[in-house]
Amino acid sequence: MNNPSPLVLSGLSKAYPQGNGRLLKVLRGVDFELSPGKVTALLGISGTGKSTLLHIAGLLEKPDDGDVVILGQSTRRLSDAQSTVLRRCHIGFVFQFHNLLPEFTVLENVMLPQQINGASTIDAKIRAMDLLSRLLLQDHTHKMPQQLSGGQQQRVAIARALANRPKVLLADEPTGNLDPTNAMLVFQMLLAAAHEEGTAALIATHNDHLSSGSDRVVRMENGMISEVERP
DSSP states (O other): OOOOEEEEEEEEEEEEEEESSSSEEEEEEEEEEEETOOOOOOOOOOTTTTHHHHHHHSSSSSSSSEEETTEEEOOTTTHHHHHHHHHHHHHHEESOOOOOOTOOOOOHHHHHHHTTOOOOHHHHHHHHHHHHHHTTTOOOOOOOOOGGGGHHHHHHHHHHHHHTTSSEEEEEEETSSHHHHHHHHHHHHHHHHHHHHOEEEEESSGGGGGGGSSEEEEEEEEEEEEEEEEO
């Protein structure tokens, strides 16, 4: 029997109330599936629903209709506490802004989510050092986040997102705050790290050029997804 898909989105719909009493339909029956070890680039201009889709896929928001299935488990009827546990164990996030904790070192930022999940200090440090080395940050482990460049901070955020070996990695415009050179570097490192970890990754971007190197490209328009040819 085949292992279940890391992430299946089934019939997702979402609308937000507007000031005029109408509803803004952001997602319109989205069906989507990720494969282990494969990176999917989610393309679309700002305002097409990419962030909403990622937030729902990551159990940060609930859909109005449809279901998010993580490793074969439906989340439709999970409590907030149950969703939090599932998210913490199986989902990693990278956002446009790194959201690193400024009072902790680079190394501590990557160790902390592991320790929250019960890892020992030694095991958390070994894992963090491995990830940071692969992302070419081994010489910056004892620096504070504010001592790093924007590209370096985002690479730390990638290491942190992968620290607990998530089955699913969700990245929302992870290079949107970087210059073109750093954006390409960070995107390529994110692709490489996801492949090496065997993680199913969904990376949202409005930059078509960055999607090269991904295993699959899909485009989002008017709250719906259509598959595009592989790069």
